[in-house]
Amino acid sequence: MPEELSAQQAAARLHTVDTLGLPLGPGQPPAFLRALGERNDWTDLRVYGALLAVGTELFGRTGVHYLSGFFGPLERALRDSGADIGFTPADFRSFGPLLQRQAPRVMSTVAAPPDDQGWCSLSLHAGGTIDELHRAGADPDRVLVVEVSDAYPRTVGTGEHRHAVHVDEIDILVRSTDTPLSLPGPPPTDADTAIARHAVGFIEPGATLQTGIGSIPSQIATQLAEGDGGGYGLHSEMFTDGCMQLHRAGKVTNTNKGIYAGVSVTTFAFGSPELYAWLDGNTEVVFLPVEIVNSPEVIAANHHMVSINGALAVDVQGQVVADTIDGDQFSGIGGAEDFVAGAGLELSDRSLICLPSTFTRDGELRSRILPWFGPGAVITTPRHHVDVIVTEYGAAELEGKTVQQRGEALAAIAHPEFRDELLAAAQRAARGRSPVAEQMQ
Numbered sequence: 001m002p003e004e005l006s007a008q009q010a011a012a013r014l015h016t017v018d019t020l021g022l023p024l025g026p027g028q029p030p031a032f033l034r035a036l037g038e039r040n041d042w043t044d045l046r047v048y049g050a051l052l053a054v055g056t057e058l059f060g061r062t063g064v065h066y067l068s069g070f071f072g073p074l075e076r077a078l079r080d081s082g083a084d085i086g087f088t089p090a091d092f093r094s095f096g097p098l099l100q101r102q103a104p105r106v107m108s109t110v111a112a113p114p115d116d117q118g119w120c121s122l123s124l125h126a127g128g129t130i131d132e133l134h135r136a137g138a139d140p141d142r143v144l145v146v147e148v149s150d151a152y153p154r155t156v157g158t159g160e161h162r163h164a165v166h167v168d169e170i171d172i173l174v175r176s177t178d179t180p181l182s183l184p185g186p187p188p189t190d191a192d193t194a195i196a197r198h199a200v201g202f203i204e205p206g207a208t209l210q211t212g213i214g215s216i217p218s219q220i221a222t223q224l225a226e227g228d229g230g231g232y233g234l235h236s237e238m239f240t241d242g243c244m245q246l247h248r249a250g251k252v253t254n255t256n257k258g259i260y261a262g263v264s265v266t267t268f269a270f271g272s273p274e275l276y277a278w279l280d281g282n283t284e285v286v287f288l289p290v291e292i293v294n295s296p297e298v299i300a301a302n303h304h305m306v307s308i309n310g311a312l313a314v315d316v317q318g319q320v321v322a323d324t325i326d327g328d329q330f331s332g333i334g335g336a337e338d339f340v341a342g343a344g345l346e347l348s349d350r351s352l353i354c355l356p357s358t359f360t361r362d363g364e365l366r367s368r369i370l371p372w373f374g375p376g377a378v379i380t381t382p383r384h385h386v387d388v389i390v391t392e393y394g395a396a397e398l399e400g401k402t403v404q405q406r407g408e409a410l411a412a413i414a415h416p417e418f419r420d421e422l423l424a425a426a427q428r429a430a431r432g433r434s435p436v437a438e439q440m441q
Helices: 007-011 030-038 073-081 092-102 130-138 190-200 215-226 241-248 273-279 296-300 336-343 403-412 416-428
Strands: 003-005 017-024 044-050 064-068 085-087 106-111 119-121 143-148 164-166 172-175 208-210 264-266 285-287 305-310 313-315 350-354 358-361 364-367 388-391 394-397
Touching: 003 007, 007 030, 007 172, 017 092, 030 143, 044 092, 064 073, 073 085, 092 130, 106 130, 106 164, 130 143, 130 164, 190 215, 190 350, 190 388, 190 394, 215 241, 215 305, 241 264, 241 273, 296 305, 296 336, 305 336, 336 350, 364 416, 394 403, 403 416
Parallel strands: 003 172, 017 044, 017 106, 044 064, 064 085, 106 143, 143 172, 208 305, 264 285, 305 350, 350 388
Antiparallel strands: 119 164, 358 364, 388 394
16 A cells, blocks of 8 residues: 655655656656645756646755757746756657656656545546556666546456556655636637637548647637537547537547547546546546557547647748748647657558748748748658648648649648748749759858
């Protein structure tokens, strides 16, 4: 049986020189991390995680080094404040093997309290940490710290993937009253609504969907929920309020999926308190390790898979930048590339990359569709994986087209103010030439 300690007592069990592994976002133990932040005696604490979702002083402390696989607002704030933070370029599916290589002495997660058989549901996160949690619990030289709270929903896995840890595996159990971080959805813009309308045109009744967070995916879900189609399946790295909305509208049956028929599949959930309450005890949604959910072969086995992802910029070649801004880390690779590539394994599948055509910086309107990327640009998705780009002006189908044809199609969905320069770049790209202006060569 585990040793029950307060968050502060559990935090005191870490050495001043130590290693700690954490799940992504909603799997992170809030009370335990705050208690760790109350200590200021660290010499060399190395923390491995991603998408920080807990406010804590820990990562601003001297002697604490945080290695993140995905930047969120808190990581960006830490970087800008001078904290010792690094970014590991890796897709979500790689998190498990990378964590196994590091083998942190301490592993920690948040979970629902034990049921009458001693199982603690891993609640909102399966991700890439499940195997390492079990390994830490089984190793007498390592420590498994599990924080439990009644505010976290009990969710389920399927088959051999139970999506839970047993109290017999846990070394230290911390009871708290913390609630999961909610992720409010931003109000949609007119551009978001128009983008969603174009995207919905690619989604046939009975399709299997992957979607992410944000106002564009939310609008897509709203339009599908209100539309005539249905019989959809869900196979999505992230389960959101939009996914719940489709379920509630009776649009999700999961009957046409190639595998995991009858249930929606995800590896973590992030959204509103309403979503978390809806997931509690809900066996229509199963949480599986990310190496299964994001496997391109598993994705491609679904019926008429449609993946929906966002981006920050696209060039006339069809290259996509989705996780950096002017070379600065903004987010991470996550599972976007897996779902773009997975959907490309079957001709009937579609991969949609959605973004507004413009943004404003320092009062100047700028295009997100560019003739070419400048020095220091970091490509997230290579051009040969890209299928469809969607803006508020329409959809550009790029697969199988020459660079010139791609540029012309992208110019047609760019803001009118920028179309001429994009068309000029497309013409320069004829017969496999560079689209870069002659004066740049």
